[in-house]
Amino acid sequence: MSLDVNTIFQIAGIGIIVAMIQTVLKQMGKEDWAQWVTLIGFVVILAMAATLIDDLFQKIKNVFLFF
Amino acid sequence: MDIIQIVGIGLAATFLALLLKEKSPVFASLLTLVVGTLIFITLVDQIKLVMDMLRQIAVTAHLNTIYVATVLKIIGIAYIAEFGAQIAKDGGQANLAGKIEMAGKVIILVMAIPILTAIVETVLQLMPQMGGG
Numbered sequence: 001m002s003l004d005v006n007t008i009f010q011i012a013g014i015g016i017i018v019a020m021i022q023t024v025l026k027q028m029g030k031e032d033w034a035q036w037v038t039l040i041g042f043v044v045i046l047a048m049a050a051t052l053i054d055d056l057f058q059k060i061k062n063v064f065l066f067f
Numbered sequence: 068m069d070i071i072q073i074v075g076i077g078l079a080a081t082f083l084a085l086l087l088k089e090k091s092p093v094f095a096s097l098l099t100l101v102v103g104t105l106i107f108i109t110l111v112d113q114i115k116l117v118m119d120m121l122r123q124i125a126v127t128a129h130l131n132t133i134y135v136a137t138v139l140k141i142i143g144i145a146y147i148a149e150f151g152a153q154i155a156k157d158g159g160q161a162n163l164a165g166k167i168e169m170a171g172k173v174i175i176l177v178m179a180i181p182i183l184t185a186i187v188e189t190v191l192q193l194m195p196q197m198g199g200g
Contacts, residue, residue, distance in 0.1 A: 004105060005076060011101055012083040015094030019087075028103055038091070045097050050106045057147070059111045064143025 007052065011045050069113075073106055100154055107150060114146075116161075135183055141175050 018041035025034040080102040087095040118139060126137040148171025155164035 005079075006077065007101055007105070008083065008098065009082055011094065011098045012087060015087045015091055015098065018094070022091075029077035038093075042093060042097075045094065045101075049097055049101050049104070052101055052108070056104050056108050056111065056150075059108060059154045060143055060147060063111055063148070064139050 004052075007048060011048065014041050014045055017041075069109065073109060076102060076105065096158055099157055103150070103154065134185075137178055137182055141178055144171055144175055144178070148174075 018037055021037050022034045025031075026036065080098060084095045084098050087098060121139070122135065125132070148167055152164040152167045152171075155161075155167055
């Protein structure tokens with residue numbers, strides 16, 4: 001049973017890179033761009049999390065709710 | 068060795084979340100959510116084995132399948148509600164977590180209505196007729 005560990009590191013990497021980009025953009029004085037970068041990173045990770053949770057719920061349905 | 072895998076992932080995720088928390092707390096909470104989901108997915112495969120065994124025993128014992136199905140559904144609802152409530156609690160929304168738990172309890176109660184009705188009917192059949200002689 002191999003877990004999909006890649007997702008965890010992907011999310012952590014996206015988080016760190018987004019934080020870095022945010023810092024750089026703030027240093028350059030582009031606050032609005034920093035906001036957009038954070039938002040887009042958040043949406044990407046949210047999509048990944050939603051896919052995983054959908055997978056989980058399908059599995060739970062298969063195990064418990066259908067005979 | 069599944070347990071070593073799970074504990075290792077948990078540790079790695081904990082440190083990554085610590086690293087992320089000071090930079091951007093939103094990503095840290097999403098990371099914990101994803102890790103929780105992954106661990107749950109691993110556990111579901113294990114739970115499936117137990118459930119298959121229970122189902123087999125129920126078939127062997129000639130139980131009414133509707134009741135067994137209801138019990139399994141109730142267990143599933145409890146798992147899902149607990150999962151959602153813990154995520155909400157992680158996000159700092161203890162209030163919402165309480166509401167999710169309450170919803171789970173109410174839905175479980177509704178699903179148990181046929182079983183409760185069957186129990187009451189059985190007890191009424193066992194009892195001697197009241198005042199009927």
